[in-house]
Amino acid sequence: MDGDTPGQRPSGILFDAYGTLFDVYSLGLLAEELFPKHGAALAVLWREKQLEYSRLRTLCDKYVDFKTVTRDALLHACARLRLDLSEDKCQRLLGQYDRLPAYPEVLPALERLRAHGMPLAILSNGSPEMLASAISAAGMSGVFTHVLSADKVHKFKTAPEVYQLGVDAFDRPAARLVFVSSNGWDACCAAWFGYRTFWLNRAGDPVERLGILPAGEARSMNDLFAFAGLA
Amino acid sequence: MDGDTPGQRPSGILFDAYGTLFDVYSLGLLAEELFPKHGAALAVLWREKQLEYSRLRTLCDKYVDFKTVTRDALLHACARLRLDLSEDKCQRLLGQYDRLPAYPEVLPALERLRAHGMPLAILSNGSPEMLASAISAAGMSGVFTHVLSADKVHKFKTAPEVYQLGVDAFDRPAARLVFVSSNGWDACCAAWFGYRTFWLNRAGDPVERLGILPAGEARSMNDLFAFAGLA
Numbered sequence: 149m150d151g152d153t154p155g156q157r158p159s160g161i162l163f164d165a166y167g168t169l170f171d172v173y174s175l176g177l178l179a180e181e182l183f184p185k186h187g188a189a190l191a192v193l194w195r196e197k198q199l200e201y202s203r204l205r206t207l208c209d210k211y212v213d214f215k216t217v218t219r220d221a222l223l224h225a226c227a228r229l230r231l232d233l234s235e236d237k238c239q240r241l242l243g244q245y246d247r248l249p250a251y252p253e254v255l256p257a258l259e260r261l262r263a264h265g266m267p268l269a270i271l272s273n274g275s276p277e278m279l280a281s282a283i284s285a286a287g288m289s290g291v292f293t294h295v296l297s298a299d300k301v302h303k304f305k306t307a308p309e310v311y312q313l314g315v316d317a318f319d320r321p322a323a324r325l326v327f328v329s330s331n332g333w334d335a336c337c338a339a340w341f342g343y344r345t346f347w348l349n350r351a352g353d354p355v356e357r358l359g360i361l362p363a364g365e366a367r368s369m370n371d372l373f374a375f376a377g378l379a
Numbered sequence: 380m381d382g383d384t385p386g387q388r389p390s391g392i393l394f395d396a397y398g399t400l401f402d403v404y405s406l407g408l409l410a411e412e413l414f415p416k417h418g419a420a421l422a423v424l425w426r427e428k429q430l431e432y433s434r435l436r437t438l439c440d441k442y443v444d445f446k447t448v449t450r451d452a453l454l455h456a457c458a459r460l461r462l463d464l465s466e467d468k469c470q471r472l473l474g475q476y477d478r479l480p481a482y483p484e485v486l487p488a489l490e491r492l493r494a495h496g497m498p499l500a501i502l503s504n505g506s507p508e509m510l511a512s513a514i515s516a517a518g519m520s521g522v523f524t525h526v527l528s529a530d531k532v533h534k535f536k537t538a539p540e541v542y543q544l545g546v547d548a549f550d551r552p553a554a555r556l557v558f559v560s561s562n563g564w565d566a567c568c569a570a571w572f573g574y575r576t577f578w579l580n581r582a583g584d585p586v587e588r589l590g591i592l593p594a595g596e597a598r599s600m601n602d603l604f605a606f607a608g609l610a
Contacts, residue, residue, distance in 0.1 A: 200430075204568055359443070
């Protein structure tokens, strides 16, 4: 398979959004500001519940959009931590999703990829509105050929129908496309689907034990160039 | 719908296994014995990863049995916590799943339900071998009319195909059957499927924000009798 050759130039590169392009660290900072001493725990539990609810709803075919899932997860996380979430605090935390900065190396890396003529896309659980806001706020307007939201198929990752969106948009086999995610589970499941996956392992986490490994792994997006044959 | 009437006698009662019938507390105790000061964190992360892997594999149609998922989750959890898991420690922790005791009120409650002539079943992610060992060790041999494992459909909860196993086994509509789980997510998703669900909320957790509530909730299985019209 062509796509299995490391370093070969792909036909396009797809990026996960939150935690991969958009720096979610500020969610924890705001959580700490609103709930002193509980910000770190809240940010972790909020994220866990967001993923859990997205998966349960997909398994049970009970889709609602990612903004609703994210709000539901925040409500549950605050209840579990016995934090009093006013509507104002809720709106501030949810609104932060529309104001996430890019990770420091991301914008220069995306520009370099575009200078190589590489078509770029986002493939995310985020709703179209969430993604549009985040792209604009992070200064990424006009960077992506495709902004693909799970909302189109009313399922969340890691359903194959979501990963299929990238294949359909680029009209190329998954093995000819690179998929980049900071989430180990996302990288593994995209690899199952057939993408050449690059695990942007920012946190230095151990590999997920799912019986499959991403084709590439690094701590910074700058290592993507060698992986994609663009060094 | 008949099944929506609180207190009406159901045609059968299905129980989740781990955390509902079988007391998983001893997993944390053994983890603490093997990894002093890290037992609680390991038990929590192990369980989280076990559920995550079961859901990801179901979403991606990459089934392996629950024993394998449980082992994979343990390996990852130890790696993340930087705990050195020898094969001996691994086997002891996995083997503990075959030796879980019943929660204190469970055996008397099951016997009372049987005295009422109520058909009982287990509906669990656990593999048939895991369930057979746990049933025997907890002194529940002969109690259940059906022991239903997700292994039969090669998917894990909360896939509808798993919940369907109970309907097929009892040959009754889900609304005529009670489903009991200590996991809020399991109770909610079983309610989506159509069961009259009883959330055995042992931990006093806040409700899951999934847009549906279990029909009943209590801290002890003794409250199941009133819910099932058997008080």
